[in-house]
Amino acid sequence: MRVIGLMSGTSHDAIDAAAADLVLDGDTLILVPLGLVSDLYPEALRGALRAALPPSATTLKEVCALDTRIGQAFAALAVRADRELCGERADLVASHGQTVYHWAENGRVHGSLQLGQPAWIAEATGVPVVSDLRSRDIAAGGQGAPLVSLVDTLWLNGRPGVCAALNLGGIANLTAVPKGGAPLAFDTGPGNALIDAAAAELTDGRLGYDADGAMAARGTVHPGLLDRLLTEPYYARPAPKTTGKELFHPAYLRAALAEAGSVAPDDVLATVTELTARTVADAARSVHATEVIASGGGLRNPVLMAALGRALAGIALRTSDELGLPAAGKEAYAFAVLGYLTAHGLAGTAPSCTGAHHPSVLGSLTPGHRPLRLPEPGRGAPSRLEIFRR
Structure with missing residues (x-):
């Protein structure tokens, strides 16, 4: 499966898109990095995002506008990654979105909000999009982070x-x-x-x-x-x-x-x-x-x-x-892996890392242009991740 992972971190300065070929061979998930493209947020969008972040006050109108504009920026980079890295053959996009609030109190996380409406990505690329990857782990009693921990462990x-x-x-x-x-x-x-x-x-x-x-x-x-x-x-x-x-x-x-x-x-x-x-x-x-x-x-x-x-x-x-894992795009590659696991009905969390009560299949799925056909469930969850550089 050819997956594009989209990521913008807490520095909220740019978006990264990493493309990977992923295949499960027995208990080993093999990742072939196909490359990384990045783009800075437009300055006006970055300024609006920075102005809305805590401890600043914001409005629902501004949140709605940011959700749309960030989604459009993610969509544009996903199209570029599909064209330049995948030869327009991507099967799936996994979008982390842009974290704007992580609701943690007294050692417990109650919610985490990532903006970047996935419908814009699905509409622009035509392929299914996995998004909102943190919420399920939080609902299971976890911190919803660091989600890259399962990938690190494998x-x-x-x-x-x-x-x-x-x-x-x-x-x-x-x-x-x-x-x-x-x-x-x-x-x-x-x-x-x-x-x-x-x-x-x-x-x-x-x-x-x-x-x-x-x-x-x-x-x-x-x-x-x-x-x-x-x-x-x-x-x-x-x-x-x-x-x-x-x-x-x-x-x-x-x-x-x-x-x-x-x-x-x-x-x-x-x-x-x-x-x-x-x-x-x-x-x-x-x-x-x-x-x-x-x-x-x-x-x-x-x-x-x-x-x-x-x-x-x-x-x-x-x-x-x-x-073997490019340092500049490691988190984007990690979210490509998490998207792959979700598409195959496999858990994307390690409870000892997030504090959740049990492992969870992560995210919500937005269909693309074609009828949605998920892969047959795998024989089991991988226990290793191997990076294969072409």
Whole structure:
């Protein structure tokens, strides 16, 4: 089955579309990456999205408009991916959509809202679309995240020691896969969220992120600000746990800066970069990780990666590219896998990772132009994911 996975993360700056050939061979799901295309949100749409995110107020009219406009942007990229990567032969699209709110209170998730109306994708591509992948796990008592944890578990199963997959998006998440043990997954805290917020705040919006870590490289970590940021109670909560920009947003950073006193802009960037590295490393040590396999947009920040390498001293740090899965599109490929599982009636969650009462088949299905014919159910759920590079 040829599947396109669509993803826009908590940095809400761009959409990724990854295409994959997927086939189940016995208990092994084989993934052949066909390529990745990405596109930035139009600036007006990104601005409207940013203005609607918590803690800002919004209206149902704005939510409706965002659902349509994000759906149209996803649809345009899906058409491009089908044409450029699949030769117009895609069988399915799996769309994560754009998370705008993750409703977590007192350690429990009550709902998670992703915008990007799938009908626009189905209409534009003509193929079925799996969407709204988080809600079923939440209804089953889970966190609805990190959903990539099942894919990580299948992919890293059998590696020696405790292998941990790390995604450095706006929010960082970790999946620990101990050999012979139950996997565990959780959000570690801010990945790029506070780095991006600091860059925008301290340049009056001139920069949306710290390109190549340039500001952080010029600065020095401010001990008082770092200590203040590390007091955040979220870090001490037990897994499984999830968070988002509902917590780690610009106003959160402003409050910390107000308590820390005068801190030079470059020092702020150095400090929040160190915060991400420190909290990720603390999380990796809490699960006794022996190696960390990293992916996500944070890999493009050399200062963050150097800080993470230092913080992980004694724990091997690699990228997912080294294991055959392109780091820039890993999450989009993961959602292609989850869409494949849904189409085959197979569960897409690992309860030990999300905290759900049982595994669930994920998502809602929007038909394409042709009569909807789902594949025959597979012989059973895969226990391994193998990446085959052509």
